[in-house]
Amino acid sequence: MPIDSGDTAFIIICTALVMLMTPGVGLFYGGMVPKKNIISMIGLAFVAFAVVSIQWVLFGYSLAFGPDIGGFIGGLDYALLNGVGLGGEGIPDLLFVVFQLVFAALTVAIITSGGAGRIKLSAFIVFALLWTTLVYDPLAHWAWGGGWASQLGALDFAGGTVVHISSGFGALALALVLGARKGFGKYAMEPSNIPITLLGAALLWFGWFGFNAGSELAADAIAANAFLVTNTAAAAGALAWMGASWINGKPSTLGFVSGGIAGLVAITPAAGFVDMPASIVIGALAGLICYSALLWRQRKGLDESLDAWAIHGVGGFFGALATGIFAVAVIGGVDGLIYGNVDQFLIQLLDAVVAMAYAFVVTFVIAKIVDLVMGLRVEETEEYVGLDLSQHGESMDA
């Protein structure tokens, strides 16, 4: 298939949309932390983007999409993008590289949730480099690069396991290694800037159209379906979370957009395989399930307070299963559990459980090693004055 100008134009735009999600995550998280850490939180997302941008073109892309080694990882044949050129199937290979790059960068940005208000910038850079190499690249290979999950027939349209399960459970592991912020549970650590969080959520919702529709890698009917189901799942998730939180108190806008993101996360692996009615069910259930996960996390006193685990981890896990439940052959060529295909559901379950366990354990080990070698957490006085001042010499007050 020659290069198609329509497909190429579409994917260039989708790639740019997905890039905007990374600072979007930064703004989303930035508004949720105390004022002394806003700049740090947004900054970490940008740093994640830059670190992965370089890692990906040096060897990350090759580890994910190079020739398969044992179903686990790609070889280094495409290191430095060796042999990846201007040609390609439908879209130029180089465009595929950069489309995948923005996914990898976003995933590392989501993990910053686990380090909010206490991670040392220098240690984060090393952690990000190791994490994207040892966790993200293998998972991307499993799902899309010819690894074991794709060989089994696991469905992950736009990255439910690769992006969301990995970053969500990775954030939980990182938060556990770091320990809770000083004063967590004792002092108020209320979100300091809800409008910034809402702006971040808007950029995420907007960028997600590129994330999911673009994952078809062509401007066609499946992309259109992915676009529609992405939006309906987000809307259903937002309304479901808002309704559930309304019963417990006020319907906060933070809860509304959190539900929207839960819906977006859950529809991500399913976007090219399910129809519109299923997307409403998936989105609404995701809103309720992720809200319950957040309440559980709070009861346990875990300081993963920006909820990458509750929303991306749990939502991604649910989405992977939902794909195996609601997939319909007329859209993606595969039927799910409700159409009698038990095998697909079991494959999805296996894929999600392995991704979850791998991401959690390997992240935990990486974080421990970085902690032992250079210290992962800032000094107590630095945490007290906030990471904006202590890590960047900048302040919202100045």
Added chain:
Amino acid sequence: MKKVEAIIRPEKLEDAKSALDEAGYYAMTVTDVRGRGAQRGISLQFRGKKVNVDLIPKVKLEMVVEDESAEKIVKIIQKAAFTGEAGDGKIFIIPVDGAYQVRT
């Protein structure tokens, strides 16, 4: 009448407020402020280079009360805002010449 003006750690505001609530003192004005005490802020070390962060964020809590309540309020705030570390704050008692309601 006296004005009690307490400059305390922002994270201790909730503790101070609830301790004052318990004792029946509700009226107050709270402002976000920044300042430094005798330590001239906090010194941070970056690779041997000393960086001084002065003007640390604090909150200022102001209450205008009858003379006999002022000392009692000071004690409540001292107890509630205490951590034992440098930078716990300062409390002033200031004489007030008059007080008027805007509404009546």
